[in-house]
């Protein structure tokens with residue numbers, strides 16, 4: 521299968537920009553539909569990338585985008601719902617429309633982003649919707665559409681919204697009450713995830729497969745927060761909360777206008793995001809360790825704007 525032109529849904533996001541820039545490096549042409557082109561303008565400098573404003577939930581718009589493409593990568597996903605039904609729209613209905621539009625336009629290759637823990641029987645609505653989406657994409661694999669699904673653990677890298685969040689909050693909290701402290705993760709570097717995507721595009725060995733992507737080591741949430749504090753040179757008391765207090769904290773944060781954590785996230789954290797095996801051999805990637813890469817970008821993180829605004833007031 522010869523692949524040259526790739527449409528990347530969600531290409532303007534954290535993982536997307538790494539996937540798009542690696543596609544570019546390898547000589548692919550990438551079309552990136554965005555809700556707001558200004559938020560993805562960092563990609564405009566890449567020589568073989570085209571940005572276009574489009575509503576990817578409109579089946580006709582999707583068909584227009586996919587016309588002439590050799591492959592589609594779907595990275596669209598959310599952690600929090602703004603309104604009820606957002607998970608279903610982003611994680612189930614959109615993948616279904618993507619499959620339909622691939623079939624209608626003759627696109628023969630589809631890469632889909634799921635997540636570890638995704639399952640139709642998952643505890644959280646996030647996990648259930650991701651699981652449903654993943655299942656329908658895998659079921660679409662066949663002669664005319666080669667599908668590959670990826671299930672990463674939490675992804676770290678410059679501009680991630682996980683470690684960076686703690687890096688912004690910790691300077692303001694000498695005592696840090698931490699919900700779900702024993703939740704387990706195997707963080708994977710964003711560059712490794714992007715490399716796996718690009719490597720699998722034209723590789724028939726990956727067709728019809730679902731890959732778990734993890735870094736070299738398992739950490740609890742508490743270990744990760746303590747790691748961030750150490751990197752930032754902060755002596756912090758991380759106060760592990762029990763299950764009841766964790767649920768209460770998530771419920772309270774869920775009421776705030778800025779979504780740091782919701783009750784659905786609390787339920788997601790009850791399932792370990794760890795792999796049962798090492799990084800898939802087919803990609804020939806030695807996954808980058810958190811201790812090597814994260815200090816390079818965490819040390820300079822400023823506190824979140826809403827905290828400085830509050831302090832100024």
Ligand SMILES: NC(=O)c1ccc[n+]([C@@H]2O[C@H](COP(=O)([O-])OP(=O)(O)OC[C@H]3O[C@@H](n4cnc5c(N)ncnc54)[C@H](OP(=O)(O)O)[C@@H]3O)[C@@H](O)[C@H]2O)c1
Pocket residue numbers: 529530531532533534535536554555556559576595596597598610633634635636672673674675676682
């Ligand atoms: N980051 C992680 O740790 C992690 C771990 C496991 C799985 N994943 C999955 O990896 C994918 C990418 O994650 P990310 O960290 O790169 O997230 P991100 O930075 O928030 O990017 C998500 C992308 O999806 C687009 N998007 C979100 N909701 C949309 C909607 N309703 N309609 C159209 N576009 C929408 C966003 O567009 P705008 O730019 O217009 O907002 C953005 O381009 C997601 O599917 C996520 O579930 C991420």
